[in-house]
Structures are given as C-alpha cells and as structure tokens.
Amino acid sequence: MAKENKGPWHAKMVRIVSIWTIAIHLPWAIALALALVRWLGLLSYGVAMGAVLLAYALLEPLVFYPLPDKPRPAWRVDALERPYFVHVASVHVSAVGWLFNILNLQWKIDLWLGPFVAYFMALWVFGWGSFVTSRRLxxxxxxxxxxxxxxxxxxxxxxxxxxxxxxxxxxxxxxxxxxxxxxxxxxxxxxxxxxxxxxxxxxxxxxxxxxxxxxxxxxxxxxxxxxxxxxxxxxxxxxxxxxxxxxxxxxxxxxxxxxxxxxxxxxxxxxxxxxxxxxxxxxxxxxxxxxxxxxxxxxxxxxxxxxxxxxxxxxxxxxxxxxxxxxxxxxxxxxxxxxxxxxxxxxxxxxxxxxxxxxxxxxxxxxxxxxxxxxxxxxxxxxxxxx
Structure with a gap:
C-alpha cells in the first residue's frame, strides 16, 4: 500500500470544521435554552452551551477519524456517522427558524419553536437524502x-x-x-x-x-x-x-x-x-x-x-x-x-x-x-x- 500523505490541508481542514461546527450550533443552543428557561431560568443558557460543547467533544472523532478516508464498519457509518452529518445539516436549517420568529413576533409564539420546527423538517429531508437518495443510481x-x-x-x-x-x-x-x-x-x-x-x-x-x-x-x-x-x-x-x-x-x-x-x-x-x-x-x-x-x-x-x-x-x-x-x-x-x-x-x-x-x-x-x-x-x- 502506498504511503499516506496528509499534507497541510488536513490540519487546516480540522481547524476550519471544528470552528464552524461549534459556531453553527450557537443558534440551536439559544433555541434550546429558550425552551428550558421556564424551568431553569438563566441557568438554561449555561446548560445549552454545555450540552453543545459536550456533544462536540463526544462526536468530534466521527468527523476527523476518517480523515484521510479509511475503511470502517458499515454499522458505524449508518448508526453514528450518517446521523451525525444529517443532524449537522439540519442545524444549519434551524437557523432559518429564527427568521420565522422575527417575522411572527406579533403572534407571541415561543421563540424556540421556529428553529426546532425547521430542524425537525430538515432532519427528515436530509435523512432521506443520506440513507435513500444517495444510494439510488x-x-x-x-x-x-x-x-x-x-x-x-x-x-x-x-x-x-x-x-x-x-x-x-x-x-x-x-x-x-x-x-x-x-x-x-x-x-x-x-x-x-x-x-x-x-x-x-x-x-x-x-x-x-x-x-x-x-x-x-x-x-x-x-x-x-x-x-x-x-x-x-x-x-x-x-x-x-x-x-x-x-x-x-x-x-x-x-x-x-x-x-x-x-x-x-x-x-x-x-x-x-x-x-x-x-x-x-x-x-x-x-x-x-x-x-x-x-x-x-x-x-x-x-x-x-x-x-x-x-x-x-x-x-x-x-x-x-x-x-x-x-x-x-x-x-x-x-x-x-x-x-x-x-x-x-x-x-x-x-x-x-x-x-x-x-x-x-x-x-x-x-x-x-x-x-x-x-x-x-x-x-x-x-x-x-x-x-
């Protein structure tokens, strides 16, 4: 087998993806905090941010373990890695939910509702795209x-x-x-x-x-x-x-x-x-x-x-x-x-x-x-x- 040559692109990609993954979860974390605030008060913001950082620390190997790409069990890919990336894609869409909130403040809806509705709708679309569409030639x-x-x-x-x-x-x-x-x-x-x-x-x-x-x-x-x-x-x-x-x-x-x-x-x-x-x-x-x-x-x-x-x-x-x-x-x-x-x-x-x-x-x-x-x-x- 040929020698692996990661090159400088590998370390740069790790840094960029790490920063972006944490940043894109911030709107999602705020929505989570707003959903919990009635029970935890201001502590809900700390809980939400802690949950994001803990989840990233636990799931980070799913992102960077296969760089460069390498064989791994099918169960790991389908049970852990695909769901993780479907989640990340859906979190991006959840940010659109904040626009829904801004346009509908007069309805006095819960501020966390828009991001979570957008998130779960995207979860279905991207889940289908990952597990079904990506395999149909x-x-x-x-x-x-x-x-x-x-x-x-x-x-x-x-x-x-x-x-x-x-x-x-x-x-x-x-x-x-x-x-x-x-x-x-x-x-x-x-x-x-x-x-x-x-x-x-x-x-x-x-x-x-x-x-x-x-x-x-x-x-x-x-x-x-x-x-x-x-x-x-x-x-x-x-x-x-x-x-x-x-x-x-x-x-x-x-x-x-x-x-x-x-x-x-x-x-x-x-x-x-x-x-x-x-x-x-x-x-x-x-x-x-x-x-x-x-x-x-x-x-x-x-x-x-x-x-x-x-x-x-x-x-x-x-x-x-x-x-x-x-x-x-x-x-x-x-x-x-x-x-x-x-x-x-x-x-x-x-x-x-x-x-x-x-x-x-x-x-x-x-x-x-x-x-x-x-x-x-x-x-x-x-x-x-x-x-």
Whole structure:
C-alpha cells in the first residue's frame, strides 16, 4: 500500500470544521435554552452551551477519524456517522427558524419553536437524502449534436462516470452495484472524469479493481480529479493502468473509424495546478475533439480552442438542490457557472455530471447519483441536446 500523505490541508481542514461546527450550533443552543428557561431560568443558557460543547467533544472523532478516508464498519457509518452529518445539516436549517420568529413576533409564539420546527423538517429531508437518495443510481441518457463529428462516428455511445468518491460513505459494495448496471448498457467508450476516491490511499486497490471490470470496444479512459491527489495520486494511477484503465494526464488518444479521426484529450486536474489545457490540445490539428476534464471551469477556454465536446464532473450538482430544478437551484450554483447538465458555447458543448458519491456531507437532495450515457450525432442532424 502506498504511503499516506496528509499534507497541510488536513490540519487546516480540522481547524476550519471544528470552528464552524461549534459556531453553527450557537443558534440551536439559544433555541434550546429558550425552551428550558421556564424551568431553569438563566441557568438554561449555561446548560445549552454545555450540552453543545459536550456533544462536540463526544462526536468530534466521527468527523476527523476518517480523515484521510479509511475503511470502517458499515454499522458505524449508518448508526453514528450518517446521523451525525444529517443532524449537522439540519442545524444549519434551524437557523432559518429564527427568521420565522422575527417575522411572527406579533403572534407571541415561543421563540424556540421556529428553529426546532425547521430542524425537525430538515432532519427528515436530509435523512432521506443520506440513507435513500444517495444510494439510488440514475442512468441518464442524452443525445448530443456535435459539430465536426465524422459521419463514421454517428450514433457513437459514451458512458460518462464521475466523482465516485469510493470510501467510507460510498463503500465498494455500493460502487460494485452501480458498475454492474453500467456494464449492462452497451457503449463504445467509457470515460471517468476524476475523483474516484475521497482522500488517502486505503481505497486505491478497491477502486482500481472495480473500475477494471469495465469493458468498452474503444477502451476505458480516466482523468484525475482534485480528490485523487488528496493522499498520493501516483500509486492510484499505476493501479488503474494495471487494471486496463488508461490514465490521461494532459495527453491525447486518437480513435479512428473508416479512417475518420476522433481525438480524445484528457486533462490533468486544474485545482491542484497540474492541468495544462494547451499541452492537452497540442495535437488537435482541427480534428473533432472530446475533452475530458474534471473541473468544468476550463470550458470557455476549451471552446475558444475549438473543442467540440467536453465532459466534466467536480460539482456534484451541489449535492443539495431543489428537486426538479436542480440545474438552476443548487448549492454550488453561485460558485460554479457550469454546475450541472448541458451547456453550449458557440459550437462547443459541455456536459457536467452530477456524479455518484458525496463529499462533505454524505447527503444528496434533488441530485441523485448519476451515470450519463451519451449518444453522439452530427450537428447537421439535430441542433439541440435532449434528455
């Protein structure tokens, strides 16, 4: 097994999460104190704050024990860790209850009621999102018109997998079930756009062997994501190659059908400063090009350089989104211009996958795990993507 490399990000993350976890519980603690004040008087505030600090001291190992990610019993994950993160997410929503109180003071309701109503409603939504939605795979079929696509590649089918994040919250058994469904769909090419693990090195062998079960006539290609480097990325890439998964790091592969070319270009991760778009596309020579890049942030530059189709992930569609309107209302929309779905820029098309696994909170609401099955057609045949 490769050596673990935590790096400075680990200590920094521990500090940030510790401070934020305590801070976000303060409104919840005040609501608890207000609920107890009629019995304990001012002592209720001390009791509430003490309860928050004690709970954090007892539960803190649940947050930081798996950093970097490591195997742990399923009972621990489902009985302790998932409920903890569902609680933390719900506490964030309980702060909205204070707004309800401010707007309804004229009704003279108990001030603690709003935060607790919001908390328990969120507890149900996030609990379902963690224990149910995050495990239900959706195979999303798309037909995309691609400018410059050679006629020989009309009807070409690509399976697009992204952001598996195999680890404690997305165990090998879950990933195996998902990939079994993917293998049942006939495609010409399978691509994986990064973040196959969350952090560390202890799941490298598992994910490499699982991805090694994928087979496509034109191969299985992988480009790294930022989380693949949160530990020690190189041993992972060597394992993937050993299992017949081609790793592309600022490289290209030329596919041909009846002497017609289709260039597959794979870009390394830009978040960690390893991606180089110019090098990745250096052999394009006006060929129809499909760019694989974990982060969709480079789409505008790729479009300017003539890329016909770009496949990305990274955003998870926010993980938390408004059901039915996930593309437009999701947690990452403001931070990522291209957050989920299909986008156009001139003659270039971008597909951003919602991904499979989770990071941060092990919760998905409105954005179920997905694998895309993309059918390519010449732009002269149709001019708009359809789901």
């Amino acid at each position: 959706r195979i999303r079929h798309l037909t995309l018109s691609v400018y410059g696509l050679p006629a020989a590649f009309e009807g070409y089918r690509i399976a697009h997998i992204s952001d598996i994040h195999l680890g404690g919250f997305t165990p090998p058994s879950q990933v195996a079930n998902w990939l079994e469904r993917v293998r049942a769909v006939p495609v010409d090419l399978t691509v994986i756009t990064g973040d196959v693990v969350t952090s560390g090195v202890q799941f490298h062998e598992s994910i490499a062997s699982l991805l090694g079960t994928l087979r496509s006539p034109d191969g299985v290609f992988f480009v790294p994501g930022n989380h693949d480097y949160f530990g020690n990325g190189m041993p992972l890439f060597e394992l993937l190659e050993r299992h017949r998964v081609r790793v592309l790091r600022n490289e290209q592969v030329l596919l041909t059908r009846n002497d017609a070319p289709l260039l597959i270009a794979g870009m390394d991760d830009v978040w960690t400063g390893r991606g180089d778009l110019a090098v990745t596309l250096s052999q394009r020579h006006d060929r129809c090009t499909i760019l694989l890049a974990h982060d969709p942030i480079v789409f505008d530059d790729a479009a300017r350089l003539g890329v016909s189709l770009m496949l990305s992930g990274h955003t998870h569609g926010g993980q938390l989104a408004l059901p039915g309107l996930a593309r437009h209302v999701n947690l990452t929309k403001r931070a990522n211009r291209y957050s989920l779905g299909v986008y156009r820029n001139g003659r270039s098309t971008l597909v951003v996958s919602g991904g499979l696994g989770c990071t941060g909170l092990p919760i998905r609401v409105g954005v179920p795990p997905e694998v895309g099955v993309i059918t390519l057609v010449c732009a002269r045949c149709t001019d708009a993507p359809s789901a």
